[in-house]
Amino acid sequence: MKGDHHMILRVIAKCLIPLIVIYAFYVQFHGEVGAGGAFQAGVVLAVALILNALVFGLTATMRAVPPWFTRSLSAVGVMVYAGVGVWAMLKGGHYLEYQALFGEGPGGHDGQHAGIIIIEVGVLFAVSGALTTIFYALAGRVAEIRDEDW
């Protein structure tokens, strides 16, 4: 592309964005055993999209990941989290009682594992969806009055 001042920026961003996304998932799944977790992962994932929007433009990003999708993603995230709680209730436990998910005895840990991973996925959806939605709302805002009219 001739006359493109942002060539380096674009190439670097193209290399970085997949890495950021992978890192987000690393933080997501590492959260169970070490530092990290779904909140941070959701933020990192949203950062990948925001970087894309900054470098390649908002319209291109909105075409790839439309606003209705990010909004729905955050709603689905809440439903996943709360749904695990209801699932535990249906199995006869208290709300969000992971131990009850598969009806295990006191020795079993499958329910604890599955429960925490599923709710973390819900948090990932909710946080990344909400952050991207907020970014879209702020960046896509059209001024009602031109600056000169003030």
Added chain:
Amino acid sequence: MILESLLVSAPDWAIDHAPVLIPVVPLIMAAMLALSPSGRLSWILSMVATAASFYFALLTLGTVQSTPGGIIEYWIGNWDVIGIEFRVDALNAMILLLVTGMGFLASIFAWTTIAAEVQKQKISLFLSAFLLCFAGLCGVTATGDAFNLFVFLEISSLSTYALVAMGASRDRRALTSAFDYLIMGTLGASFYIIGVGFLYAATGTLNMNELATQLPALSGNRSVQVGFAFIIVGLGLKAAMWPLHQWLPNAYAYSPSFVTMFLAATATKVALYAMIRWLFTIFNPDFAFEQAIFTFILAPLGIAAMVICSFQAVFQTDVRRMLAYSSVAQVGYIILGISIATTAGVAAGLLHLFNHALMKGALFMAIAGICINYKGTTIRDFAGLGRSAPFTMAAFAIAGLSLIGVPLTAGFISKLQLGYALFDHGWWWAVLLVVFSSFLAVLYVGRILQSIFFMPPANPRKTRKEAPLMLLVPLWILALANIYFGIDANFPAGLARDGAIAALGLEAFP
């Protein structure tokens, strides 16, 4: 009696999980509404969610009243004391019933007014935010965990800011008032959480019941006292305690009329509940520093609110601002009742809290009905409406009389109780001030009623336009409740008395 038959007919799972289902059902439904394609469908689903919460709140109240000791404990995730507890006793069972009941009535009339005031494509998201706010308020009331209370408080507050800002399509000043509310509300929440942090540092627990057992030994501890101060200021901001009420008049005046009605009937009430919980159950009124707070801070602030804000209300030209100032004044009555720190005083405060929700709910609902057909909410715009919308305005008048405290209305009973409690405490001068502030209420309510019933319509060609039926039904339920509870106050007075007893840590249902 009704409660018992409900309890008998309810399935076991509903009774077991009722405390947690009250906030969880609207929370999940809020997420669903964000995906819902049609506004009308969202409205029906939101009614279902609030009705379910109301049902579970009734079950909770029934269970609390029939349990010896009167306390339900529900451990989320079964983590025992290290986890989050939902703890319902007679005090929060009453507030839960109030919040869910008002939420249910609000969601019934929501459609008619939202369709008139909110853009079509935003209706689903608007109702989703309403349900989030509703779920947050229920959660604040039901939880027994100091930090969890903060989380639910923020859920309700954040959605409230968005709801208030939605008034911008009618009046641009909604945006600045939402921003003011956001700043003040966030300050309040931060103060609260700082206070909880101090208490956590001193005790190592966030569970309210654990805090209550550990604090008496630590009452001389400086960080406990600082934490107490932060929490009271933070919750005072949320409850619009004078002089921390500056966000309230604008937020009530410019938000969509549906939001005004819902907030006026629930939001400050829940913050006041949290304050009662901290003052009486978690901290102990026997602590020396708390005694001083009651006499030298809460009582003067309560009195200042009911006198000064009633004065300010008299000089307002906009009906909604006038009623908003009156709300701050009513918060003053409630705080004055609390500051006596006797069972009778807290019971009078709680009863007034309950009755105030009924009357302000009815008043703002009637105003919402007027906003559908007539533009403008200044007193002059209300001229002659008694002729063009008699049913709406008759209900408005009943609630207005109840706000003054005319005999045979609910407002009279609670002011009477407050007066008795003050006399018993020896504060006869405060009784005089209550009467004086009621006289101011006569002035400002009288100004509106005079304009409605005795002035010719501003525009004589205005045809007879009543509010829609979906609004009149919940409106008249509230108006008749104002009369009924003014004649036979056994039900709310009983709830308030049990609530006060539970708040003060006495055995409510031996």
